[in-house]
Amino acid sequence: MGYLSQAAVFLIDLIFGLFVLAVLLRFLLQRAGADFYNPISQMLFTVTNPLMKPLRRLAPTFGGIDWAAILLLFLIQGTELVLIAFLGTGHPPALPGLFVLTLAHLLSLVIYVHLFLIIIQVVISWINPGSYNPLTGLMSQLTEPLLQPARRLIPPSGGFDWSALVVLVCLQLALILLVSPLQDLGHQLAGPTTRFL
Secondary structure (H helix, E strand, C coil), rough: CHHHHHHHHHHHHHHHHHHHHHHHHHHHHHCCCCCCCCCCCCCHHHHHHHHHHHHHHHCCCCECCHHHHHHHHHHHHHHHHHHHHHHHHHCCHHHHHHHHHHHHHHHHHHHHHHHHHHHHHHHHHHHHCCCCCHHHHHHHHHHHHHHHHHHHHHHCCCCCCHHHHHHHHHHHHHHHHHHHHHHHHHHHHCHHCCCCC
């Protein structure tokens, strides 16, 4: 891959990646019942709404799940993978492989978002315990559904909350045992273009 192609892949990855992250955070915040009027929630809503609005006609919310957000995540992530494959080989990946790779990328992003948020929360709890701002409030709402079951299994002891460590280990195992096999399957199904994905 030449220098221009590498630069193009970097820009595609950056632009599409940021938008996928915005849509994913909006979806996760909705699932967590986060404060809609939080400034960060409002920013995510404003950025993602132009593409979400038309998709709601095709995929309305059902069963408490925002299917328009899920559809948009698959469309954006899939488009990114197709563009990168075209730049690398001039051919798109096979459709079954593209679907599996898109799913693997999205699951990986969900896991990394939670890993990052939990680590940031742990650091904040050491540096400035009990502090609150709009960002820490949202982080807590996003991670609490994972941390609360872990706290029930392993309650705090010796003044240390072990739930974060347990969840971090489980998330890392999910990357190894779930995402990696999905990525391998996606590469097999998609064909030779996936060496660039």
